[in-house]
Amino acid sequence: MKVTVDEDKCCGAGQCVLIAPEVFDQRDDDGIVVLLDSAPGPDQHALVRESAAVCPAAAIEVTEEA
Amino acid sequence: MRAGPQQDDDAGTRPGPPSGVTIVGASAAGLSTAEALRRRGYQGRLRLLDAEDRLPYDRPPLSKQVLSGAWEPSRARLRGPDQLAALNAELLLGERAVSLDLRNRSVTTDTGRSLEDDVLVLATGLAPVVLPGQDGLAGAHVLRGLDHALALRRDLVTAARVVVVGEGVLGAEIAATARGLGLDVTLVGLGHTLLADQLGGTVGGVLTDLHTERGVRLRLGTAVESVVGDGGRVSGVRLTGGEVLSADVVVAAVGSRPATAWLEGSGLPLGDGVETDARCRAAPGIYAVGDAASWFHEGLGRRLRLENRTNAVEQAQAVAAAILGADRPFTPVPYFWTDQYDARIQAHGMPSPGAQVSIAEGDPADRRFVAVYTEGGRVTGVLGWNMPKQARLLRQEHLAPPDARRPPQPSVR
Ligand SMILES: Cc1cc2nc3c(=O)[nH]c(=O)nc-3n(C[C@H](O)[C@H](O)[C@H](O)COP(=O)(O)OP(=O)(O)OC[C@H]3O[C@@H](n4cnc5c(N)ncnc54)[C@H](O)[C@@H]3O)c2cc1C
Ligand code: SF4
Numbered sequence: 001m002k003v004t005v006d007e008d009k010c011c012g013a014g015q016c017v018l019i020a021p022e023v024f025d026q027r028d029d030d031g032i033v034v035l036l037d038s039a040p041g042p043d044q045h046a047l048v049r050e051s052a053a054v055c056p057a058a059a060i061e062v063t064e065e066a
Numbered sequence: 067m068r069a070g071p072q073q074d075d076d077a078g079t080r081p082g083p084p085s086g087v088t089i090v091g092a093s094a095a096g097l098s099t100a101e102a103l104r105r106r107g108y109q110g111r112l113r114l115l116d117a118e119d120r121l122p123y124d125r126p127p128l129s130k131q132v133l134s135g136a137w138e139p140s141r142a143r144l145r146g147p148d149q150l151a152a153l154n155a156e157l158l159l160g161e162r163a164v165s166l167d168l169r170n171r172s173v174t175t176d177t178g179r180s181l182e183d184d185v186l187v188l189a190t191g192l193a194p195v196v197l198p199g200q201d202g203l204a205g206a207h208v209l210r211g212l213d214h215a216l217a218l219r220r221d222l223v224t225a226a227r228v229v230v231v232g233e234g235v236l237g238a239e240i241a242a243t244a245r246g247l248g249l250d251v252t253l254v255g256l257g258h259t260l261l262a263d264q265l266g267g268t269v270g271g272v273l274t275d276l277h278t279e280r281g282v283r284l285r286l287g288t289a290v291e292s293v294v295g296d297g298g299r300v301s302g303v304r305l306t307g308g309e310v311l312s313a314d315v316v317v318a319a320v321g322s323r324p325a326t327a328w329l330e331g332s333g334l335p336l337g338d339g340v341e342t343d344a345r346c347r348a349a350p351g352i353y354a355v356g357d358a359a360s361w362f363h364e365g366l367g368r369r370l371r372l373e374n375r376t377n378a379v380e381q382a383q384a385v386a387a388a389i390l391g392a393d394r395p396f397t398p399v400p401y402f403w404t405d406q407y408d409a410r411i412q413a414h415g416m417p418s419p420g421a422q423v424s425i426a427e428g429d430p431a432d433r434r435f436v437a438v439y440t441e442g443g444r445v446t447g448v449l450g451w452n453m454p455k456q457a458r459l460l461r462q463e464h465l466a467p468p469d470a471r472r473p474p475q476p477s478v479r
Contacts, residue, residue, distance in 0.1 A: 011126070011403050012410060013376065014458035031410070031454020049105055053098060054383065056375040056403075058124060058144055 001045050002063045003052075005033045009059040016055055020047035024060075033059065083390055084184035084351075085110050090163045090173055091189030091325075092116035094124065095356025095378035097144055099187050100155050102386030112155035113181065115173070119160030120212065121150065126375055128215040129239040130405055134246055135219065139212055163190070166332040171351050185389050188329070188340050188354040192322035192373065197231060197303075199292035200318060205300035206293050207317045209240060218317060222247055225314035229303050231290050232319030233257045235264060235404050238273065240317050241282050242406035252283040252311055254290055254303065265411075266419040269437055269449055272430045273406070280407055285311070293318070322373070324358040339371045344395035345388045346381060355385045365397040365466065366416075374402035399465045409433060410452055414461040417447030427456050436460055 003023065012031030016024040023044055025034040040048055052060040087103060089096045092114040100112055116122070122144040131137035150157065162176040172182035194208040205225075207218045222228065222244055230241045233255025241253045257263060259270030260277060278284060289306040293316050302312035324339035333349075335341040340354035344362045348354050354361070356378040360371040377400060384396040403412045421439035428435035428451075436457050439447035445464035450457025 011405070012412065012454035013401065013403060014454060015376065015401070017458065018462070026455040026458065028455055030452075031412075031450075031458070050383070053102060053105065054376070054379045056379060056401075057126070 001040060001048065002065060003035060003038050003040065003048055004061045004063075005035050006057075006059045006061070007032050009057045010055075011057045011059075013056050016051035016060060019051045019054070020044060023048055024051060083108055083110060086113070086183040087111070087185040087187065087389065088113040088115065088173060088181050088183040089187040089189055090115050091191055091356070091358070092122050092157065092159070093189065093191060093356075093378075094122075094144065094375060095191070095359075095382050096187065096189035097122045098379040098382030099189065099355055099385050100153055102383045103389065104153060106386055106390055108386075108390060111183075112153070113158060113183070114155050115158045115161055115163060115175065115181065117160070117162035118211065121145075121147075121159075123212055124375075125210070128212060129209060129236060129243060132212070132215045133209075133219055133222070133240070133243045135223075139216065142212070162328075164328050166329055166334065168333045168349055168352070184351060186352045187385060187389075188326075188348070188352065188358060189356045190325040190328075191357045193325045193327075194322045195318070195320050197290060197293050197316075197318045197320060199294060200300075200316065202298070203293060203295040203300045204298055205315050206295070207315065209236060209317065209319065210322065218315070221315045222249060226250055227313045228252070228315040228317065229254060229311050229313040230317045230319060231255070231303060232321070233260045233262070233286060234319060234321070235261060235402075237317075237319035238277065238406055239404060240319055241277060242280070245280050245282055246407070250283075251281070252285060252313070253277065254285040254288050254305070254311070256287065256289055258287050260284075260286075262419060265413065265417050265449065266421060266423060266439070268423040269411075269417070269451070272433075272451070273409070273411070276407060276409060276433070322357075324360075324371070326358060338369075341369070344397075345393065346385045346396055347388060353385045353388065355381045361396060363397055364395040370400075372400055372402075374400070376401045397466075399461065408452075410450075410454065412450045412454055412457050413447065414449070414457060415439070415445070415447035415465045417449050421446055426460060428453055438464065 010033045023037045023040045052062045123142045127142045163173045165174045194210045200206040227250045230253045238260045244251045259274045262270040291304045291306045339360035342348045342361045344364045357373045363370040417439045421441045426436045426438045434452045437449045448461045
């Protein structure tokens with residue numbers, strides 16, 4: 001799994017951090033998403049997919065490749 | 067067009083997944099429901115119907131980046147063509163649902179087609195309210211869809227004076243964007259501060275000061291009687307006292323109503339939106355999601371209908387789970403954000419006007435703070451003003467986790 005984030009779209013909601021704190025964080029000053037792990041392990045996949053699904057800015061893209 | 071076996075039984079107790087799902091409204095809530103169904107392993111037929119003949123797009127940028135011109139409209143697309151193709155859904159665009167028959171769960175469209183299915187999901191969002199006198203006047207606008215945003219932008223770039231009616235989130239955002247384009251902006255609203263209904267007077271007051279500093283003329287506590295025009299073109303608005311504010315462009319941002327007119331007479335419970343139970347079910351096999359849905363929030367012990375982007379996608383997860391047999395109430399912590407000038411305001415929970423407000427971090431004078439809303443000794447809302455991360459941390463500390471089935475969040479104390 002490969003994860004990318006679009007900082008320009010991110011509205012700093014932090015929904016992703018609430019769901020998958022091992023993969024996403026937020027910058028302290030403006031709350032914009034910080035990708036901690038762009039190729040997270042299988043234990044994180046479900047949480048990352050859910051984060052992408054509920055991100056209100058459609059800023060997280062997940063590509064499912066081996 | 068019959069796809070499954072006759073379903074006269076209660077679809078809610080139907081064993082196994084449905085054979086087909088038709089979703090009416092293919093925007094944030096409808097599309098997210100479709101994606102969530104697939105993500106949860108649903109492999110049956112999926113149809114998405116939308117009145118608009120456009121690939122699904124996102125609305126929050128319409129009053130911000132699209133209206134200001136910072137983004138090409140295509141940037142507001144919700145998903146790329148590949149992602150839509152991967153959904154393996156039938157996208158019926160440019161076709162409007164005009165009625166629903168509860169008995170066989172079928173939707174009739176404006177082409178005369180009848181779409182019958184095991185499960186129907188209603189996700190038709192809102193229709194904006196217009197002001198008396200505005201219909202048919204050039205230069206008089208509402209803002210809900212992309213066409214609205216592009217038409218308003220076309221008018222704003224050549225206008226000098228704009229009157230925005232409505233002191234809620236949408237009106238305030240449009241005023242901020244129009245100031246950014248250099249226009250002379252007057253905002254007229256019934257409330258005594260901006261966003262008083264959404265955020266209360268304390269934070270509303272800070273926002274009102276910000277707009278004043280940025281040069282917006284505010285006419286608060288003031289009602290508009292009608293939009294006035296001259297030769298088919300808007301010329302301003304008339305206030306209830308008779309005064310006329312002249313303008314080249316008028317934007318009505320005076321609220322929206324659930325787009326449920328097509329459901330009238332169907333027998334579905336319609337109040338302030340499609341009324342559902344705590345599991346987002348309006349009738350056997352029929353669900354409602356997003357801005358148009360009024361569901362029973364068990365945590366709050368009352369009905370709630372939210373008009374925000376996060377709810378559209380969160381409720382979509384709950385509806386998809388319910389369709390596939392889960393039996394859990396939908397009890398989210400509401401969340402919305404708004405961007406105005408350099409202020410990014412984020413509201414978690416229910417920051418209602420009646421609550422006590424205290425500043426937990428930062429300082430409103432620095433335009434960087436977190437406010438905590440308390441009612442009856444309980445924290446009911448957390449609001450961040452240019453402090454997103456701190457607000458989110460306080461939300462985690464004070465407000466219930468968004469979904470109990472998630473693993474416990476690490477403590478932030
Ligand atoms: C300008 C603007 C700015 C916003 N900014 C923010 C923000 O900053 N933060 C935030 O949290 N929220 C914001 N929102 C709110 C957010 O966009 C909505 O909550 C969200 O779009 C709701 O999604 P929905 O799918 O329920 O409804 P909608 O997005 O309204 O989608 C409903 C869909 O149903 C279709 N439809 C309607 N009737 C029919 C019919 N009879 N047959 C077929 N199709 C039909 C429509 O064409 C539409 O595509 C904003 C909204 C607007 C308009
Ligand atoms: S959920 Fe989306 S918008 Fe929110 S912080 Fe994460 S990436 Fe940004």
